[in-house]
Amino acid sequence: MKILGVSFFLLAACLIISVTIDMLQGFSFYGAVQNNLSAFKLTTFSEWLMLFLFALFLIREMIVLYKSGKKDA
Numbered sequence: 001m002k003i004l005g006v007s008f009f010l011l012a013a014c015l016i017i018s019v020t021i022d023m024l025q026g027f028s029f030y031g032a033v034q035n036n037l038s039a040f041k042l043t044t045f046s047e048w049l050m051l052f053l054f055a056l057f058l059i060r061e062m063i064v065l066y067k068s069g070k071k072d073a
Contacts, residue, residue, distance in 0.1 A: 003065075004059075004062060015036055018035075
């Protein structure tokens with residue numbers, strides 16, 4: 001669970017920094033969020049595939065660590 005938690009924390013931190021920079025440049029909060037989400041509208045199939053494989057890798061690692069009974073330090 002630490003792996004997934006750290007991954008989501010890093011994603012959230014990057015999105016918050018991006019929204020903050022957009023707002024400093026004069027965008028409204030809604031406009032800054034739209035700019036962040038518009039990147040996902042333009043992704044190609046191969047980019048979605050890589051994102052899916054990355055998520056699958058994280059889930060597999062969590063399952064392996066859970067089954068082995070080790071702490072993921």
